[in-house]
Amino acid sequence: MGSSYxxxxxxxxxxxxxxxxxxxxxxxLFVNLAGVPADSHAERERLLMMARKLYRFSGLLMVVAIAxxxxxxxxxxxxxxxxxxWLDAKIALVVVAIGYHHACRSLLRKFEEFANTRSERWxxxxxxxxxxxxxxxxxxxxxxPF
Numbered sequence: 001m002g003s004s005y006x007x008x009x010x011x012x013x014x015x016x017x018x019x020x021x022x023x024x025x026x027x028x029l030f031v032n033l034a035g036v037p038a039d040s041h042a043e044r045e046r047l048l049m050m051a052r053k054l055y056r057f058s059g060l061l062m063v064v065a066i067a068x069x070x071x072x073x074x075x076x077x078x079x080x081x082x083x084x085x086w087l088d089a090k091i092a093l094v095v096v097a098i099g100y101h102h103a104c105r106s107l108l109r110k111f112e113e114f115a116n117t118r119s120e121r122w123x124x125x126x127x128x129x130x131x132x133x134x135x136x137x138x139x140x141x142x143x144x145p146f
Contacts, residue, residue: 001076005072008068008071008072008075009072011064012065012068012069012071012072015064015068016065018065019061019062019065019097020097020130020133020134022054023058023097023104023130023133023134024127024130024131024134025054026051026058026104026108027104027107027123027127027129027130028127029047029050029054030051030104030107030123030126030127031120031127032047033047033048033111033116034118034119034120034123035120048108048111048112051108051111055104055105055108058101059101062097062098066098069094073087083146086140086141086144086145086146089146090137090141093133093136093137093140094137096133097130097133097137100129100130107126
């Protein structure tokens with residue numbers, strides 16, 4: 001594998017990290033939205049605008065991260081061969097991360113429609129899910145435990 005592989009790998013890491021930065025912060029905006037007093041329309045609208053923009057931007061980062069991951073996997077053969085079950089687990093976690101990303105959109109819609117029924121505390125726990133997901137994924141890729 002030559003230098004182009006290293007460039008693709010480096011960019012994949014950058015885009016995955018950037019995507020997850022969005023997934024770390026977007027649910028934090030939901031925590032804030034859940035705590036906004038009913039009469040604070042300006043604050044609510046400001047937080048909704050930030051959440052919408054972050055969701056869209058994170059979505060673009062997600063698409064590039066996945067595309068670069070596919071190039072590594074299909075183009076450079078990363079993870080192919082026997083005893084690379086870590087990649088199977090990583091792909092499963094990527095699917096979960098994509099689902100988490102789309103769940104954020106669903107939650108954002110609930111806030112936009114004044115239909116949120118979840119507590120600030122629930123969103124705090126939901127916020128930690130992305131950190132756990134990112135941590136386990138990085139460990140799989142670096143340690144390759146199986």
